[in-house]
Amino acid sequence: MSAEHAADLPKPEHPRPAQNPEHPRPAQDPERTESPDGTGRIRTDMAHNARVWNYWLGGKDNYSVDRAVGEQVVEMFPGIGEVARADRAFLGRAVAHLVGERGIRQLLDIGTGLPTGDNTHEVAQRIAPDARIVYVDNDPIVLTHASALLTSSPEGTTAYVDADARDTERILRAAAETLDLGQPVAVMLLGILNFIPDTDVARGIVRTLMDAVPSGSYLVLTHPTLDADVGGADNQPAMDFWNANATPPITGRTRAEFLSFMEGLDLLEPGVDSCARWRFPEAEPVPQLGAVGRKP
Numbered sequence: 223m224s225a226e227h228a229a230d231l232p233k234p235e236h237p238r239p240a241q242n243p244e245h246p247r248p249a250q251d252p253e254r255t256e257s258p259d260g261t262g263r264i265r266t267d268m269a270h271n272a273r274v275w276n277y278w279l280g281g282k283d284n285y286s287v288d289r290a291v292g293e294q295v296v297e298m299f300p301g302i303g304e305v306a307r308a309d310r311a312f313l314g315r316a317v318a319h320l321v322g323e324r325g326i327r328q329l330l331d332i333g334t335g336l337p338t339g340d341n342t343h344e345v346a347q348r349i350a351p352d353a354r355i356v357y358v359d360n361d362p363i364v365l366t367h368a369s370a371l372l373t374s375s376p377e378g379t380t381a382y383v384d385a386d387a388r389d390t391e392r393i394l395r396a397a398a399e400t401l402d403l404g405q406p407v408a409v410m411l412l413g414i415l416n417f418i419p420d421t422d423v424a425r426g427i428v429r430t431l432m433d434a435v436p437s438g439s440y441l442v443l444t445h446p447t448l449d450a451d452v453g454g455a456d457n458q459p460a461m462d463f464w465n466a467n468a469t470p471p472i473t474g475r476t477r478a479e480f481l482s483f484m485e486g487l488d489l490l491e492p493g494v495d496s497c498a499r500w501r502f503p504e505a506e507p508v509p510q511l512g513a514v515g516r517k518p
């Protein structure tokens with residue numbers, strides 16, 4: 223990182239969203255276990271994933287340090303913007319499918335990211351205004367934007383939980399205040415298990431979450447890969463650069479590892495593919511795998 227960037231006085235270009243009087247901003251939660259850097263504070267001296275992802279998506283909720291790292295990753299991996307857009311488009315198609323065609327009315331979206339176009343509750347409640355959505359993230363800047371995420375339709379509900387994905391017990395306890403965990407839930411883990419470096423730990427998170435929801439629930443997953451058939455073969459240097467300059471550290475996974483997260487679930491067609499191509503076969507692949515599985 224250049225000294226120029228480090229010395230910049232980083233200010234988000236986007237003002238903090240106005241308080242929605244019906245959904246006051248959640249306070250910093252003293253129970254929270256982790257933030258990307260373990261401090262629970264907004265760090266402006268280090269690039270954070272939620273903000274860089276926002277930058278790649280063309281958003282303004284990021285700091286100069288995020289833009290600097292984001293641009294360097296673009297130089298090493300020019301397709302990263304396309305990955306982010308394909309991931310969001312996959313989110314839209316998967317949520318629309320589950321709510322519109324499979325009757326899902328409850329969604330638990332872990333690793334929410336900063337609000338952007340067509341957030342989960344917007345896609346779901348456009349189809350079913352009574353849909354209930356619980357968002358979870360551990361980034362303090364996502365927390366400051368939570369009120370913008372809590373703009374539910376009057377018939378439905380949205381809630382935000384400030385928690386680390388590893389703290390599944392806390393996530394499930396908090397989610398149960400909004401969702402009926404005796405009824406099917408779509409558990410969404412989009413672009414987040416890649417920030418859990420130990421594959422066994424990541425698998426344990428998935429298993430605990432899916433064990434807590436009934437038959438007829440779904441797992442919606444995306445994950446970056448270094449697999450060559452979807453264009454990931456040359457991306458290790460960009461990931462190494464990320465890990466040296468940003469937080470949290472990222473890891474790519476193979477299709478076989480991705481499939482292991484889906485163990486015990488029935489994969490919806492077309493199975494595991496580049497998320498760009500999931501139910502959109504004419505798209506160019508991006509090195510981000512995507513799939514939806516149903517709990518039998």
Ligand SMILES: C[S@@+](CC[C@H](N)C(=O)[O-])C[C@H]1O[C@@H](n2cnc3c(N)ncnc32)[C@H](O)[C@@H]1O
Nearest residue numbers: 272333334335359360361386387412413414417
């Ligand atoms: C790549 S973004 C994906 C955002 C959104 N799911 C999407 O697909 O557009 C990953 C998000 O996961 C969050 N995240 C990363 N590690 C996390 C963890 N251990 N617990 C909770 N959230 C985490 C980041 O803060 C970020 O908002």
